[in-house]
Amino acid sequence: MYESTRGNLSNQSAAQAITLGMVPSGGLFVPSNFPILNWQDLRGLTYRDVAKRVMMPYLPDFTEAVLSEIADVYADGTFDGPNPAPLVSVGSFGVLELWHGPTAAFKDMALQLLPDLLNVSLKQLDVDTEVLILVATSGDTGKAALEGFKNRKGMHIVVFYPEGGVSPVQERQMTTTEGVNTYVVAVKGNFDQCQTAVKRIFASDALKAELREKKLIFSSANSINWGRLLPQIVYYFWAYLQAVEQGKVTPGGKMNVVVPTGNFGNLLAAYYAKRMGLPIDCIISASNKNNVLADFFATGAYQSQRDFFQTISPSMDILISSNFERFLYEMSGRDAKKIQAWYDSSNQGTFTVDPVTLKQCQDTVYAGWADEEETLETISRSFQTYQYVFDPHTAVGMKVYQDYLSATNDQTFTVIASTASPFKFATNVLKGLEGEKQKNWKDEWEALDHLSQLTGWKIPSGLQGLENKLAKTVESCEPEGISRLLQKMFL
């Protein structure tokens, strides 16, 4: 069963948690306990079968046949090559490449499954309605969600992104999505304003009632939805299995993971894998210049009221890290009263946790951050040293890993979760690789070609030919105008 982090709802089934997305009166669904899984039992299985085994205990209301069908997406050619998440050896550490899906970012790992998880959940609950998926995106979620949901029967999806706050490739990827049920809206504001506005829509009883009359219900494809987090646990098991297979870790030995962090979903999945018994030692959280999390781990004070920076790692430009609430729930010893108090709206995203909870957080996660210059330098140095090209998000992880090594000298085998293909952020990657020598590209597409020539790496198929695709018109609105826009579109 799934319980609310704020203790404001009775326990719900997996199907209910996935359909609702979040607790209607605020709060997030968390599993009431963590099933233990022996990684040894997964040895020799394909990714698809590992996925099935990891997800099954969390979805008691799904049959094995249904889950098999859902996990097929990892083996049916949707992901490039036979391994959807290869662990690549770079120097003395490993890079878990999570960007071999259709949109070249790690979000595909979960968003290719979410529509099916939702569909089965709806059938189970026997609700005779269509679903309206609302997504706030800092760039990568939007496209991955559009790809996952496009042309799905009974489902409509609207993606909201901060105008001017995503990379040209990300924007182009979103606006060229096919599908009769996909919509893209540019919101005048930053990602946090965009996300807050969408959360407000989810909480609007009036709008929900109007939609219900049209046989429509809301759901969320953001990582607050349990159906997003669950498939992400899988690849940490997969990373460990590969590390053992490659002789990097002795069977049963520990592995560290580094996670470039924004909304804290990816990191939380690593923590959940650890709770399930996977031998993970240190979990390293890497933030960019929007270092609200690194500050929290240093001081115990969560301070989202601060300057917002637009960085070269836009998918981590987040001050209100949604899934952090789930983490604090565990760290506080599942104290819903404390969560309720910290996340009370009157605090406006600012609170300080008690010393015991802080100590628990610090014992579980090492947190650091990298500024823009450090990130560019890391892209350049890593290429010189290892001939490996990091995208700016993963480079933030790499930099924080180096800081961690200097601080601890920990020799434990470490896996860096690589969250995007460098081609998704080609201009900025080239800025790192070529520095002052960089010329002005005619457009982003020329930069992609140049990056490919310079590194010998292939442009992912999902990013090829984007410049020639037909783009749909994008509605633009103020954060306060979202509700009106949805009424215009669907009522």
Ligand SMILES: *Cc1c(COP(=O)(O)O)cnc(C)c1O
């Ligand atoms: C979404 C995203 C992140 C942040 O992941 P969270 O799960 O939100 O912490 C990091 N890097 C890239 C490339 C992303 O798309």
